[in-house]
Amino acid sequence: MHVLIFVDDLLICGNNNHMLQKFKDYLSRCFSMKDLGKLKYFLGLEVSQGREGFFVSQRKYTLDIVSETGNLGCKPAATPLEQGHQLANPKLDSPVLANPRQYRRLVGRLIYLCHTRPELSYAVHILTQFMQVPKEAHWDAALRVVRYLKGSIGQGILLKSDPDLSLTIYCDADWSSCPASRRSLSAYVVMLGGSPISWKTKKQDTVSHSSAEAEYRAMSDALKQIKWLRRLLEGLGIKQPGPSRFFCDSKAAIHIAANPVFHERTKHVENDCHTVRDAVKAKTIETIHVTTHSQVAGILTKALGRAKFEVIVQVGFE
Known part of the structure; x- marks a missing residue:
């Protein structure tokens, strides 16, 4: 219990x-x-039970966001953000928003909505960087996220009734993607059996000198999450009998994790990133190469069903 x-x-x-x-x-x-x-509503999370498992959504919470911003009658947007946006560009030509409080309130509500909407992780990651001095372009981008929600109010996460309780993780990095700081972007999603249970998009702490280094840092961030989840599941009585499958699309990062000979060529990588290699040796994880776009999209779409993970592959992982 x-x-x-x-x-x-x-x-x-x-x-x-x-x-x-x-x-x-x-x-x-x-x-x-x-x-x-029986559980139906808890802290804004709506839970419905069926033969397939538990479907968790925030339909009412999402509807409140759309209604509060006055977008009930708007035309839905296809994606949370435009492709090729320049929101993080320091030379963005846009006036400062007159009322930043409304921007902070909206973005704060979108952060809580990410508990059941993984495809919003990248968009929210971008918007949260301008909480202090938002510009009108940032406010317009936040309203575009709301218009996207208008077309997918009832979307959520299906936690399947699956006897398979093994952990699988997918991670990727976007090298030097921030135009202001040239820091890379890390992203991962963790699956328990066929159900998503953890996901995140985050800017890396330091600048990476190569794409392999950026990928390796992304693996290090994802590894911290997988270690914590393994301890959590063990505390709940669910032990992982073998290493967790760790999917990455960088062969260079996988070789660095498996072969210490490469260390002479990677001294610019910080020491804490080499915890990935130690985890491979300890058989906590098993690194597996996966193609960048099509295979990931197919796997995630098949596994998550209702969740529009093509948005993550198209916007968040690129």
């Missing part, structure tokens, strides 16, 4: 109905508590 507590809201789950009821009766004697039954 496991209990998730957030202030005065409790989420209880387990595989023994008698023990669950006994525990709820005990809490009722100790506190003034109301049993709301």
